[in-house]
Amino acid sequence: MAQIELTNVSKTYHDHVAVHALANINLAIEKGEFAAAVGPSGSGKTTLLNLIGALDTPDSGAIRIGELEITSTPAAKLADFRLRHLGFVFQSFNLFPVLSVLENLEFVPALRGLPKPDRVHRAEQLLEAVGMIDLRDKRPDELSGGQQQRVAVLRAILPEPDLVLADEPTANLDSENAALLLDMMERLNHERAVTFLFSTHDPAVMSRARRLIRLKDGRIVEDQVPKR
Amino acid sequence: MLFWQMAWRNVWRYRRRSLLTVLTIALGLAFNILMRGIGDGFHEQMVDNSVRAGIGHIAIHRSGYQRDPALLKTLPDLSLLEHVVPQTPHLRGCSFRVLGDGLASTAGNSTGVRIVGIVPESERSVSTIDRAVIAGEFLNERMSRPALIGERLSQSLGARLHDKIVLLVQAADGSMGAQLFRVAGIFRSGSSDLDRGVVYLLRNDAQSLFSLEGGVSEAALLLHSSQSVAVAQQFLDQQLRGIPAEILPWYVVEPFLRQFIQLDDAFFYIIVLILFFVISVGILNTVMMSVLERVREFGVMMALGTKPGQIVRLVMQESVALALVGVAMGAALGSAATILFAYQGIDLSHYAAGAAALGITTTVIHPELTLRNLIVSDVSVVLVVLVVAFYPAIKAARFRPVNAIRHI
Ligand SMILES: Nc1ncnc2c1ncn2[C@@H]1O[C@H](COP(=O)(O)OP(=O)(O)O)[C@@H](O)[C@H]1O
Ligand SMILES: [Mg+2]
Numbered sequence: 001m002a003q004i005e006l007t008n009v010s011k012t013y014h015d016h017v018a019v020h021a022l023a024n025i026n027l028a029i030e031k032g033e034f035a036a037a038v039g040p041s042g043s044g045k046t047t048l049l050n051l052i053g054a055l056d057t058p059d060s061g062a063i064r065i066g067e068l069e070i071t072s073t074p075a076a077k078l079a080d081f082r083l084r085h086l087g088f089v090f091q092s093f094n095l096f097p098v099l100s101v102l103e104n105l106e107f108v109p110a111l112r113g114l115p116k117p118d119r120v121h122r123a124e125q126l127l128e129a130v131g132m133i134d135l136r137d138k139r140p141d142e143l144s145g146g147q148q149q150r151v152a153v154l155r156a157i158l159p160e161p162d163l164v165l166a167d168e169p170t171a172n173l174d175s176e177n178a179a180l181l182l183d184m185m186e187r188l189n190h191e192r193a194v195t196f197l198f199s200t201h202d203p204a205v206m207s208r209a210r211r212l213i214r215l216k217d218g219r220i221v222e223d224q225v226p227k228r
Numbered sequence: 229m230l231f232w233q234m235a236w237r238n239v240w241r242y243r244r245r246s247l248l249t250v251l252t253i254a255l256g257l258a259f260n261i262l263m264r265g266i267g268d269g270f271h272e273q274m275v276d277n278s279v280r281a282g283i284g285h286i287a288i289h290r291s292g293y294q295r296d297p298a299l300l301k302t303l304p305d306l307s308l309l310e311h312v313v314p315q316t317p318h319l320r321g322c323s324f325r326v327l328g329d330g331l332a333s334t335a336g337n338s339t340g341v342r343i344v345g346i347v348p349e350s351e352r353s354v355s356t357i358d359r360a361v362i363a364g365e366f367l368n369e370r371m372s373r374p375a376l377i378g379e380r381l382s383q384s385l386g387a388r389l390h391d392k393i394v395l396l397v398q399a400a401d402g403s404m405g406a407q408l409f410r411v412a413g414i415f416r417s418g419s420s421d422l423d424r425g426v427v428y429l430l431r432n433d434a435q436s437l438f439s440l441e442g443g444v445s446e447a448a449l450l451l452h453s454s455q456s457v458a459v460a461q462q463f464l465d466q467q468l469r470g471i472p473a474e475i476l477p478w479y480v481v482e483p484f485l486r487q488f489i490q491l492d493d494a495f496f497y498i499i500v501l502i503l504f505f506v507i508s509v510g511i512l513n514t515v516m517m518s519v520l521e522r523v524r525e526f527g528v529m530m531a532l533g534t535k536p537g538q539i540v541r542l543v544m545q546e547s548v549a550l551a552l553v554g555v556a557m558g559a560a561l562g563s564a565a566t567i568l569f570a571y572q573g574i575d576l577s578h579y580a581a582g583a584a585a586l587g588i589t590t591t592v593i594h595p596e597l598t599l600r601n602l603i604v605s606d607v608s609v610v611l612v613v614l615v616v617a618f619y620p621a622i623k624a625a626r627f628r629p630v631n632a633i634r635h636i
Contacts, residue, residue, distance in 0.1 A: 050630050053531070055531055055629045055630045055633070056630045076535075079530065079533055079534070079535045079536075080533065080535070082531065082532065082533045083532065083533025083534075084533070086533075088528075088531045088532060090528065090531075090633060093524060093525075093528075094528060096234065096525065096528075096529075097241070097525075098233075098234055098237035098238055098241060099230070099233075099234065099237075103230065103233070106230060107230060107532065108532055108533065110230045111532070111533055111534060111538075112533075
């Protein structure tokens, strides 16, 4: 059984005219994948990630993540589901500006009720492992854009979620920082078996994915495993 | 947990705006504490003045005297009273007096007066009249038929120190009593009623003038504070059960004074209400702006699994943090101001020219700082902030994460 399964999923926005953001999507993602949703702006990438991330609900079709059928779950339970099973990285401004790097990493474990010494220990271990322990007490506004995105990825993977969703995580980065971020994501995917689904319209970033889900006008037009 | 830290730092994120709000809260609270303190001090002093000008904190008469004060209604069972009254809790002093009305005359003039027969030592322990003497002396038992009269009365009668006055009364037995007295002292109390129309005599002289044969009209009790009235009254009610006496607190004897205080308090609460409303608008504005500036941040928090209730809590915690800083500053400022004024006194004599006519002789007010005032003021400010912050907090919790995250 696949980790994530979408069956006939459609989403239409009614903004003056009806916009079919996603139409009849069928998709399965396995544990440990490193997959990218790609396509031009407006093709439905964000909508797809929001639906899988239980931030939004489809008009029709079914989405299952692990054991949970999202479409039939009340909104109140979805917050808890996200807390326990998902990690998120957004395009920018991911970090809470009043918290240090360490405290940002502590945030989700704290919500999950992990005691302070445990969560600090885990966060420090992770920062050590990726060579970023120097940034421990820095505030987000003291970090470069690249550093901020890397911390956001660390925050997403620290609680060991079933899936990390990253919506255009490199869109605001130069190619060098984009490559660094991808290096880190690849390494975490490889070493810790974190499942990643990210979106991008940058060809250089696409080339790093092990699976490309190509969207156009809300439909999957291509789903391939590129040759290495 | 992490939320208090976030809340505290979020408060100082918009430093200037938060400081302004904190200052609004602090000044509002300080004003409230000081005004309440001035009010309490003013009222306590008014009661004190009034109580010392004659009625005492508690007055005991024969039943029915308050409604219809007749000469014949003298205190019942005087020996029991003289035994019980001195044991009253919180008692500072008591005076057993003879009260009656009469006509005071000199060769040239005559005028109606209230005659008060006193035992000088007891009266001293209850009223301040002995300290108001401006010419001659306060009464003492060695004098022969002395009278102590007010300055205004002395002027209207044309009776100076050592002059003779005749007091003409209707005595208890229905006969006319007329006797000659000598002005032994003249007082100026500041209360126009006293200064214009009261003659103090020795109690024995008054009893003989009114043919009362040892009868006494009232017992006036002075307590350590008006706070003790209830306790003292309960004691007396219990001890004097069964004898036909009425035991009345000052506010029954002087209902006007109590009504004035209640009116003054009501006026104060209206001002406080307006003040709190103004503060609330300031707080609402601050909290609302800080919520609307962080829509995306709340979106990210919710995406990561923060529940709406926790968002409400965070915003409320921020508001409480803001309020507590303001309350700490305001309480310190308000207490300091109250203590300073309590020490110095606020002199209102320039504005009090007409007040004496109303029986208000308090012209220097000493504000009072009470724990109750401090706690009530502080807690109400925090409550107001909590109520006001609830709306923006709910608003923040209602953002939908998908929309909030798109928000830049
Ligand atoms: N909240 C919304 N209201 C109306 N239309 C929307 C909304 N979100 C997305 N869309 C529309 O849906 C389509 C897909 O958008 P999106 O999923 O954001 O694409 P992408 O992330 O690939 O740029 C676009 O045409 C976009 O304009
Ligand atoms: Mg997008």
